[in-house]
Amino acid sequence: MFDGLSVPALDPAERRARLRLARTPRIGPVSFHEALAHFGAARAACHEIRTVPEAAIASEEQALAELGGRFLVFGDADYPAALAALPDAPPVLSGVGDMRLLGRPTLAIVGARDASMAGRRFAGDLAGNLGKAGFVIASGLARGIDAAAHDAALATGTVAVMAGGVDQVYPPQNARLQQAIARQGLLLSEAAMGAPPVARAFPRRNRIVSGLSAGVIVIEAAARSGSLITAQRAAEQGREVFVVPGSPLDPRYGGSNNLIRDGAILVRDVNDITSVFGRPQSFAQPPEKPVQNGDGRDTAKVVEALGAVPTPVDELVRRCQVSAATVAEILLALELEGRLERHRGNRVSLI
Incomplete structure (x- = not known):
């Protein structure tokens, strides 16, 4: 229960059908939700659409369990409400680590892979201070800014959203960090076990990073940086976009400074962020009466x-x-x- 509601458990047969539908190669997030709307349920869709066999789901589930993980299916009681509200919400996520982190207020920190030492230090300081303030830090487990943010937030809570399967080590330089997050934080991926982190998967990963978060903080983004995609998705999803400014003579800040020019919130320290959101307790919603029907x-x-x-x-x-x-x-x-x-x-x- 992560959205303040007592949500009935998803019917096991329907949950299994959603897994099969989600893992069918030609079914993406949007077509998955269209199929649910059209057929009324994944079970009905599986009777009409040729989906992956049950054995494939059982095999992946076993491999995930051997890593200490489990599936999080759209409709599960603990599926993050922030993601569920998106039109392209991931049909299924694989998680290894502490799933309870998905129920806490989250902010994303993203930025350059080839970040400066000053940029990495600022990212670490900011992530550490936000963690102490009660926020979980989400990022994409890339080199540079992402890695610095994850590392600084290990003790207080961090979620690493991966472009490949949760069993894939990527990038190799972050292998030890990835293992630490699996033990102390949460590894999360929309990709199937064994799926490599191909180029087209990174923008899809970025929408999850921003979708999980109340706001996205950008540090050292060049004019054509992938972090700008995350910032764009954050704006489309109704999230706040924060940016650390830099010298106009430094190309690593070309995209960052453009975001500020276009209306993003300038960040000098943690207070510029907590002044917008307050403290995490302000996110909490009072318990509400559970709903018993879904028709x-x-x-x-x-x-x-x-x-x-x-x-x-x-x-x-x-x-x-x-x-x-x-x-x-x-x-x-x-x-x-x-x-x-x-x-x-x-x-x-x-x-």
Whole structure:
């Protein structure tokens, strides 16, 4: 229970069907959610779509368990509400480590792989101070800024989102750090076990880094840096974007300074971030009455709560007392019917 709601456990047969559907090669995150909306359930979709066999899921699950990990499936009670609200929410995540970290307020720190010593030191200091303030630090386990942030947040909580499977060591320079995060933090990946970290997987990883987080902090991003993709996804998802400024003569800050020019929040120290979010206890939501059904009444609640004025998705979750995963499915169904419009800042309205 990570979104303030008591969410009924996903039916085991439906959960298994979602795993099969998610691991089918031609089914991506968006088509996965479209299939759920169209067929009503993954079990029904598996009768109509040729999916991977059950044996393949059992084999991967066993390999993951041998690493001390488990699957986190869209619709599970502990699936992160922040991710569930996204239209391209990962259908399944593999996790090795402390899954409880996904229930805590999170901030992402990303930046240059070939970072300067000063940049790495600043990233470490910032991550350490944010950790002491109660935040989990998310990043992408890359060299440079990512590694410095993860390392500094090991004691207080860090989540490393990987582009390849959680059993893949990448980059090789971070092998020892990756092992430490598996013991003390959390390794997380949308990719299947054994999947290599191919180029197209990194932008998909970036959307998870930003999606898990209330805000993304960028340190030393060049004009064509991959960190800018994370910042862009963060803005599209309605997250805050923070940037550490640098000299206009240093190419490592070309993209960073452009983000500040375009409206990102300038960061000098941890206070520039905590002044926006306050302390983590401000994120906590009071317990709400559990919802016992997930059928038409949930849809009616969501539709009744919507109107012509754009409403934040997380507000719908709280107001309707429906799990984030269920709200995401309902919104997708409404969108496919042409009844829903999505707006900047993860807000939606009825058409």
